[in-house]
Amino acid sequence: MRMIRALAALFLLCLLLAGCAAAAPAEESGDVPELVATVFPAYDFARQIAGGRARVTLLVPPGSESHSFEPTPRDMARIEGCALLVCNGGESEAWLDQILEDREQVPVLSMLSCVQALEEETVEGMQEVYEGPEGDEGPEYDEHVWTSPVNAVLICRALCEKLCELDPEGEESYRANLAAYEEQLWELDAAFREVVKNGQRDTVIFADRFPVRYFTEEYGLRYYAAFPGCADDAEPSAKTVAFLIDKVRQEQIPAVFTIEFSNQKMADVICEDTGCQKLLFHSCHNVSAEELEAGVSYLELMRNDLKSLEVALGPWR
Numbered sequence: 001m002r003m004i005r006a007l008a009a010l011f012l013l014c015l016l017l018a019g020c021a022a023a024a025p026a027e028e029s030g031d032v033p034e035l036v037a038t039v040f041p042a043y044d045f046a047r048q049i050a051g052g053r054a055r056v057t058l059l060v061p062p063g064s065e066s067h068s069f070e071p072t073p074r075d076m077a078r079i080e081g082c083a084l085l086v087c088n089g090g091e092s093e094a095w096l097d098q099i100l101e102d103r104e105q106v107p108v109l110s111m112l113s114c115v116q117a118l119e120e121e122t123v124e125g126m127q128e129v130y131e132g133p134e135g136d137e138g139p140e141y142d143e144h145v146w147t148s149p150v151n152a153v154l155i156c157r158a159l160c161e162k163l164c165e166l167d168p169e170g171e172e173s174y175r176a177n178l179a180a181y182e183e184q185l186w187e188l189d190a191a192f193r194e195v196v197k198n199g200q201r202d203t204v205i206f207a208d209r210f211p212v213r214y215f216t217e218e219y220g221l222r223y224y225a226a227f228p229g230c231a232d233d234a235e236p237s238a239k240t241v242a243f244l245i246d247k248v249r250q251e252q253i254p255a256v257f258t259i260e261f262s263n264q265k266m267a268d269v270i271c272e273d274t275g276c277q278k279l280l281f282h283s284c285h286n287v288s289a290e291e292l293e294a295g296v297s298y299l300e301l302m303r304n305d306l307k308s309l310e311v312a313l314g315p316w317r
């Protein structure tokens with residue numbers, strides 16, 4: 001009896017598998033190479049350039065903090081078996097160092113290595129954050145390189161070269177994907193330049209963490225923010241809040257930004273006090289499970305940021 005049940009279960013499983021294989025698009029079957037990306041922007045860029053020739057997996061679960069990520073044994077197996085690992089690079093992915101040291105054969109592309117890295121900076125009014133034990137100083141690079149669409153182009157070009165090298169048969173397809181995607185990135189870039197050019201001021205305020213230095217640098221924007229980079233969410237000091245409120249008033253800034261997954265508390269205080277608006281400026285660092293499921297893209301999120309920026313640089317109410 002048990003044997004029959006086992007056989008029946010096996011038969012069912014075969015049916016299921018056969019069904020899945022038939023339903024899945026060609027690229028998901030068999031020996032399709034798997035690309036593994038650590039963070040969302042790496043995932044989206046890999047998906048755009050690889051097109052249907054590879055399956056791309058996002059390693060850091062949606063909605064979770066990439067800086068405190070710890071890989072499971074399954075993640076380790078994925079990295080080991082992947083055709084290419086696309087990572088952010090830098091200190092925030094220190095968890096990756098040992099893994100890659102032990103697995104020299106895994107091809108890797110780090111987004112940070114594709115661009116001119118900028119140091120994290122502390123601007124006037126920013127909350128001081130704990131920088132780790134002494135002796136651990138040296139320059140601290142901002143790792144959120146993808147926030148500049150120009151950097152996105154550089155990353156995608158490097159990705160394309162890497163894929164062509166790993167899979168020469170797909171070269172034509174990768175280059176065509178890159179060309180099409182680049183066109184959209186340059187359009188986005190031109191739209192940002194236009195909004196900045198037509199803006200009434202060149203200052204933006206992040207009542208939040210500030211992981212978008214590459215973005216403001218690219219478009220010549222000045223900024224004030226509560227915390228540098230991706231600092232752990234700390235309570236802002238009364239001094240920081242007061243400073244940002246003063247800036248909103250002095251420069252008559254119609255909207256302050258918050259980033260994704262923020263508690264928005266500070267922005268609420270500032271808005272209540274000054275009457276300015278609170279708008280989302282998505283850093284594309286991380287998306288929710290629902291957004292990922294719905295197929296949200298870097299381009300889509302950045303196009304929404306474009307609208308937010310237009311309001312924030314526009315007239316005071």
Ligand SMILES: [Zn+2]
Pocket residue numbers: 067092144211229230285
């Ligand atoms: Zn970060």
